[in-house]
Amino acid sequence: VDFAPAPEQVELRRELRAFLVEPAVQEEIARMRECPRGTEPDPTAIYRRLGERRWFAVNWPEEYGGQGRSLYDAAVVSEELHWHDVPDTMHTVTADIVGLFLLLAADPDQKRRFLLPMARGELLVSVLYTEPEAGSDLSSLRTKAFRSGGGYLLYGTKVFSLRSHSSHYGLCAARTTEGPNPQHGITLFLVPLDAEGVTIRPLWSIADERFDEVVLDGVRVGEDAVVGPVDRGWQLMSGALQLERTGVEQSFKARRWLDLVIRRAQETGRLTDPTIGAAIAELDAEVEAGRILAWSVLSRITHNQLDAAAAAMSKWYSSELVRRIAALAVELDGVTAMLSRWDPDAPLHGFAESLYRDAPGMTISAGSSEVMLHIVASAGLGIPEEVTSRTSG
Numbered sequence: 001v002d003f004a005p006a007p008e009q010v011e012l013r014r015e016l017r018a019f020l021v022e023p024a025v026q027e028e029i030a031r032m033r034e035c036p037r038g039t040e041p042d043p044t045a046i047y048r049r050l051g052e053r054r055w056f057a058v059n060w061p062e063e064y065g066g067q068g069r070s071l072y073d074a075a076v077v078s079e080e081l082h083w084h085d086v087p088d089t090m091h092t093v094t095a096d097i098v099g100l101f102l103l104l105a106a107d108p109d110q111k112r113r114f115l116l117p118m119a120r121g122e123l124l125v126s127v128l129y130t131e132p133e134a135g136s137d138l139s140s141l142r143t144k145a146f147r148s149g150g151g152y153l154l155y156g157t158k159v160f161s162l163r164s165h166s167s168h169y170g171l172c173a174a175r176t177t178e179g180p181n182p183q184h185g186i187t188l189f190l191v192p193l194d195a196e197g198v199t200i201r202p203l204w205s206i207a208d209e210r211f212d213e214v215v216l217d218g219v220r221v222g223e224d225a226v227v228g229p230v231d232r233g234w235q236l237m238s239g240a241l242q243l244e245r246t247g248v249e250q251s252f253k254a255r256r257w258l259d260l261v262i263r264r265a266q267e268t269g270r271l272t273d274p275t276i277g278a279a280i281a282e283l284d285a286e287v288e289a290g291r292i293l294a295w296s297v298l299s300r301i302t303h304n305q306l307d308a309a310a311a312a313m314s315k316w317y318s319s320e321l322v323r324r325i326a327a328l329a330v331e332l333d334g335v336t337a338m339l340s341r342w343d344p345d346a347p348l349h350g351f352a353e354s355l356y357r358d359a360p361g362m363t364i365s366a367g368s369s370e371v372m373l374h375i376v377a378s379a380g381l382g383i384p385e386e387v388t389s390r391t392s393g
């Protein structure tokens with residue numbers, strides 16, 4: 001793998017940076033930074049501007065609103081958004097998770113109807129996979145879809161869905177056929193979130209971002225809401241999840257947050273403190289290692305060499321690293337690190353407090369650390385499942 005950025009990536013980064021410091025964009029970013037406690041920043045105005053320049057989904061084919069560029073270029077866009085404080089959750093979910101899924105599985109009509117407005121940053125789509133009793137083991141999901149009047153009726157409860165309350169559709173996994181093999185009989189649907197029978201309730205977490213519980217009580221969708229083959233959604237979901245677990249997002253967040261720790265250590269004169277300085281130096285090397293792991297996973301995907309173990313390793317490595325960076329951020333300021341961004345005395349707008357609450361979720365979303373280690377053990381090292389699943393003895 002050649003880790004030096006290609007000239008077109010250097011140019012893309014330069015153009016993005018110029019865009020993100022334009023006064024109108026900076027004004028939007030400042031408005032979001034100052035959003036009152038209990039409210040969420042709304043990045044949709046910036047998303048639409050990105051869409052106008054075909055940057056929102058830069059790696060999608062041109063006919064669907066992208067620029068037909070590489071996954072590396074898409075990673076550059078996400079990095080720059082994060083590094084410039086543009087909330088990127090809905091961008092990641094819509095463009096990198098659902099969009100990628102639709103590119104793989106949707107029919108031409110669905111691609112036209114959904115991908116174009118998504119690439120313009122106008123249509124946001126959330127993910128409705130997890131249920132109260134089905135998370136890591138998603139194949140045990142219980143949401144059901146019954147055939148009815150030329151379409152389907154959906155019943156079930158989804159949890160931990162990010163930003164469903166501000167999305168237009170949800171990509172929902174539901175059971176269409178019961179049988180002895182739980183992985184058979186799952187189908188994917190695009191569900192309009194303003195449809196009759198949909199109830200969205202907040203699920204608060206320790207992090208700033210709100211989750212939703214989405215109850216589907218007899219939600220009617222047409223045949224054209226089905227994405228991919230009926231009953232065979234599991235294979236599609238597993239394939240798409242592997243593409244999601246590159247570790248890229250976790251690695252660029254690790255970079256940004258360690259940079260803030262370094263800035264704070266400089267401000268407080270503690271960079272030369274042997275304990276803090278040594279800890280920072282070690283983490284800095286690990287952040288770079290995480291970046292190399294993540295970009296090498298991207299390189300394999302680009303060359304059609306999907307490697308589940310390498311992707312799981314990368315995701316595990318950088319998400320666990322973020323937790324250690326958060327711990328150091330708190331250690332650096334002691335008790336004042338616990339001041340939130342609404343407190344005028346909070347160091348660097350309360351980044352340590354926010355990071356400390358945000359970090360644990362990164363080791364759970366898109367597959368928990370334990371599950372990542374299972375994949376490394378089984379797919380990477382060939383250790384049989386019955387050994388990796390043993391919890392004692």
Ligand SMILES: Cc1cc2nc3c(=O)[nH]c(=O)nc-3n(C[C@H](O)[C@H](O)[C@H](O)COP(=O)(O)OP(=O)(O)OC[C@H]3O[C@@H](n4cnc5c(N)ncnc54)[C@H](O)[C@@H]3O)c2cc1C
Binds near residue numbers: 129133161366389
């Ligand atoms: C930040 C964030 C964003 C998310 N966004 C979405 C979203 O938009 N849409 C959506 O549908 N879901 C979303 N989720 C949910 C996420 O996919 C699930 O939380 C995750 O799959 C884990 O499922 P669970 O919470 O049910 O935990 P469980 O699967 O019940 O796991 C509980 C604990 O047991 C461990 N465990 C589970 N199985 C094993 C095993 N075989 N061996 C060893 N340990 C095991 C896990 O590691 C974990 O520590 C999000 C979660 C987070 C934290």
